[in-house]
Amino acid sequence: MSDAPSVVLSLDRITKRFGGLVANDAVSLTLHKGEVLALLGENGAGKTTLMNILFGHYVADSGEVHAFGKPLAPGTPRAALSAGIGMVHQHFTLCDNLSVLENIVLGTEGLFSFGRGRAAAGMRIAELSRDFGLSVDPEATVGGLSVGERQRVEILKALFRHARILILDEPTAVLTPQEAEALFATLRLAVARGLSVIFISHKLHEVMGIADTCVVLRHGRVVGCVVTSRTSRAALAAMMVGAEMPERQIAPGVAGRVRLRLDGVRAGGLSGVGLQLRAGQITGLAGVSGNGQSQLAALIGGEAVPETGLFEIDGARVTAWTPRFAIAAGVGRIPEDRHKTGTIADFTLAENAALETYATRFARGGLMDWAAVHSHASDLIVAHDVRCEGVSQRIRLLSGGNMQKLILGRVLEEEPGIILANQPVRGLDVGAIAHVHGRLIAARDAGAAVLLISEDLDEVMGLSDVVHVMSAGKLSPPFARGTMDRAGLGLWMAGQGFCDAA
Amino acid sequence: MRLEPVAHPSLARRLGYPGGALVATVLLAMALAALAGADPFAVLGQIVVGAVGSKFAALETLNRATPLVFTGLAIAVAFRAKLWNIGAEAQLYAGAIMTVLLGTGALGGPLVLPLSALAAMAAGALVLLGPVVLKVRFGVDEVVTTLLFNFIMILFVGYLLEGPLKDPMGMGWPKSAALIPEARLPRIVDGLRLHWGFGVALIAAVAVWFVQTRTTLGFEMRAVGANPAAARFAGMPVRAVLLKTALISGGLAALGGWSEVAGVKGHLSADLSPGFGYTGIIVAMLAMLHPLGVVVAALFVAGVFVGSDAMSRAAQVPTYIADMLLASALLFMVLALMLARFRVVR
Amino acid sequence: MQELIDILLSASFWAAMVRIASPLIFATLGELICERAGVLNLGIEGIMVIGAFAGWIAVFWGMTLWGGVGVAFLAGATFGVVQGVLVVPLGLSQHVVGLGVTLLASSTAYFAYRLALPEVTSPPRIEPFQVWEVPVLSDIPLIGPSFFAQTPLTYAAFALLGVVAFVLYRTPLGLALRAAGENPAAVEAQGLSVTGLRMGAVIAGSGLMAVGGAFLTLSAFSSFFFEMVNGRGWVCIALVVFGGWRPGKAVLGALLFAGFDALQIRLQQTPVGAMVPYQVFLMMPYVLAITALVVMSRRAQVPAALMVPYNKGER
Secondary structure, eight states: OOOOOOOEEEEEEEEEEEEEEEEEEEEEEETTTOOOEEEEOTTTHHHHHHHHHHHSOOOOOEEEEEEEEEEOTTTOOHHHHHTTTEEOOSSSSTTSSOOOOOHHHHHTTTTSSSSOOOOOHHHHHHHHHHTTTTOOOSSGGGGOOOHHHHHHHHHHHHHTTOOSSSEEGGGGGSSOOHHHHHHHHHHHHHHHHTTTEEEEEEHHHHHHHOOOEEEEETTTTEEEEEEEGGGGGHHHHHHTTTTTTOOOOOOOOOOEEEEEEEEEEEEEEEEEEEEEEEOOEEEESSSTTTTTTHHHHHHHHHHHOOOOOOOOOOEEEEESSSSHHHHHHTTEEOOOOOIIIITTTSSSSHHHTTTTHHHHSSEETTOOHHHHHHHHHHHHHHHTTTOOTTTBBGGGGGGGGHHHHHOOOOHHHHHSSSEEEETTTTTOOOOHHHHHHHHHHHHTTTTTTTEESSHHHHHHHHHHHHEEEEEETTEOOOETHHHHHHHHHHHHHHHHHHHHHO | EEEEEEOOOOOHHHHHHEEEEEEEEEHHHHHHHHTTTTTTHHHHHHHHHHHHHHHHHHHHHHHHHHHHHHHHOOOOHHHHTOOOOOHHHHHHHHHHHHHHHTTTTTTSSTTTTHHHHHHHHHHEEEEEEEHHHHHHHOOOHHHHHHHHHHHHHHHHHHHHEEEEEEEEOOOOOSSBBOOGGGSSSBBTTSSSOBBBHHHHHHHHHHHHHHHHBHHHHHHHHHHHHHHHHHHOOOTTTHHHHHHHHHHHHHHHHHHHHHHIIIIIIIOTTTSSSSSSSHHHHHHHHHTTOOOOHHHHOOOOOOOHHHHHHHHHHHOOOOTTHHHHHHHHHHHHHHHHHHHHHHEEEE | HHHHHEEEEEEEHHHHHHHHHHHHHHHHHHHHHHHHTTTOOOOHHHHHHHHHHHHHHHTTHHHHHHHHHHHHHHHHHHHHHHHHHHHHHSOHHHHHHHHHHHHHHHHHHHHHHHHTTTTTSSSSOOOOOOOOTTTTTTGTTTTHHHHHOOOOHHHHHHHHHHHHHHHHHHHHHHHHHHHTHHHOHHHTTTTTHHHHHHHHHHHHHHHHHHHHHHHHIIIISSSEEEEOSTTHHHHHHHHHHHHTTTTTHHHHHHHHHHHHHHHHHHHHHHHHHHSHHHHHHHHHHHHHHHHHHHHHHOOOOOOOTTTOOOTTTOO
């Protein structure tokens, strides 16, 4: 009997173009039985596109996929599911109005059958929950579940359909470090039962812990395929960005006066929040999304008001508070979602650049001064390296990175005293990330008080002078740079520190 | 099957598809004519001649276009802010009621016309304000509320015409008293059957265009319509913008009623509007919500109606062919506009 | 007051309520199916018109009554295909396309009517569905003549409620439809076709709406005349919201609305009612519909993906 594990999946020279952009360029990879393969690369490298092709959401322009020795029909998730491929998407594909059981069973029974298998399904789900360590109540409505529980449902969906190959797309982006450990335990159980795993990530420390093999993509091409035990984080990072990236050393900020103060604030899910933003410092907010970050951002950004508690800017109590008042008070806001709230897709770059300031800077007596709008936008795109075809181009045609640079530019042009940076580099490639971070640090050094909200613990720890942790609507006390490590912050993220402190 | 945006649609593409939509409408007209047992080409010719083939026809078309410019503008303004104002019919009648209230003797002198216009606009604005307030405060979808209000308003008009506004000298047919001469819109040119309502409509179109492209309010209206979440984040007063949009839209539709009563009919009867409020939707969409395009679209739509009326008398094809053609033109055009900017791929 | 009690105690009132509700039930359930799958169908008013016409003309030209119902369903389904193609795979605005379809369907009906009967002044009549009394049940005092002495199409409407509720909540098809209206990505990820589900919902729903219209010509009145639908379609959209997108509650809403309508007709005859202009009574049902919308909108459990076109592969 051969010792070499058999090949369960092979992707052969997969190529995919979107318009002029080559998302995948002749990508080939092989997955063996019982193997955990990490697919690495920075944002925009083509990892999710490749997995979407595998799962049938996209059709490759050329190339073939073989699963368990048989060719896989492209373009239909049904074929992938039949072949034993299951996918846990980065944005969960769950219906909030249905129960856990209904979500899992959706599509598994014949559409025109009468579907009498609910009881059996319930038992099978219970069995899978036990075997893989994924506890969840099958009758619960998904809308009421936490993020961690939802991910368990996503995984159960795949296991229920007899998946032999499990694809996970950035699964730990929404988990606390402890929840991530639980996920890896589940994956080890899966592998022990003969499943094979492909794991998309850009978090190198996790990858080193769980993966057998690492495949690195850059600009759509495979630039490295290595056995994890024979490589290092630095080597992987170098492959991901194409060169040795020196660890960025950031000089600590010089703390100035308090620009913004919250004390004992309660507002829409937040309770007892105390926060001080000092000029010349970056205050970082660590925590998994959904623990109150949006509410805090809405509060500081002018979209919400505190129910109780103290809210001061520059020592003066805040009375009237709307986005307009916030902007006037010198709060610059980088929104969490540049597509939903940051820009208007069909507007031009010039119009987007003037979105917050049109009334104060570019209007006289109710009439718009379009010439001034255009010249301001032209200066902005030069000063902030926004790659485009001109200020009259529709912003929807820009890449995510360039859109974010425009948003950053329009915020920084107003020289705000307080900057609220909400997930500022989400979905950006390394170059754009460096640009945004550089500008935030420069703004800090020029005296701004920066609040950085990010799901990426490394980003928060790397940039911040002071770190708070957000969990279940509560804010931890501040931790100065260097006083807390990942594990310690992870405990606070899981809610531990709050219990102890109470 | 997916839709992919075309990065730089060529001029041929941007004009070709809408042109194709018009061609498709013409082909449909011919098919319907054939179905009715008439000669397709003759029918087309009769529609065109009936619309613009004589001085009488052309004036009739211009007259018929006037209320359509007003309702078309009303709906274009509303739709651009994603305010689904399907109640232009009710707003038009509100304007007509106001015109009659003020113009049958309550006021005198040269100010009657402008005052009745302003009062009409206020009435129309108020009618639309109700559903919009419900939307803004309670999240009630304005499509159904504005629609249902049309029916309520028509019943209300019936009640007024049989009661408080009834013409004491009418012969039982429910209509209001006639407007006094000062309350009537004069003709633009003596001898030609075209009244100043048309002139006011053109001015209104230019005014709307100016507001939309050159004022801060226009910028806000476009932003709120395109992405209300982004507009709110940027600090725009979204609620206030929607309310102002409602006032403008309702007021414009009401001017249509004012214009028909003061310019054409001289009194109010229950059949004042053969659906101008609904036809305005077609006008607005054919014009791609552009205020100056509304004038062109209104002329086109009016021409189809007037021409079809004339053709119907000659060729025995039911007049409803006009409604069918225009509804089809709407659907063809919406499809064409999408295809001009997107391509269908695997 | 006494007159009100008299009305409420008369079997003819309750019978009228059920009768008036029947077309609403078909159309409301049709709209509910569309909206649960994620598509707002504003073509409902026009589709009811074409259903009324198509069913009637089929019978006028010799078909059986049930055959006419079938023809009406097909007419509605045809316009459902048109609307579905434009709105589901092509993702055009559901508001604009819906309004266009309403205008097209109603004008098609009127055009065809004028074409078929060019010289009529008063609309010709056909022999409509006859009341069929359910044995035994129709003899129960008050309840019997009210609920069990109706036309077959009315019984069909209530049977349809049972079918729709069963399919929606107890079959895989219904589960898939409810998922398509909530999160189409979830449906695709489980190997089902959102396009297929939504198209099917729109086509079937439109067919049902047309049957609702046909009720007016084949059961309620027996001829086709202009403006006969008179806003019922729009009321049904309000009823779907009022029912919280649940079939049982929506039908309850239809009965409530119909009861109100039956009541206002009878109140007009009373001495007190005669003093009030009849238009006030006619307005009341529409006012009720708007009120119901306002009340229910505040606690709405709207399908999350309603009116959001699904662009496959857009991630």
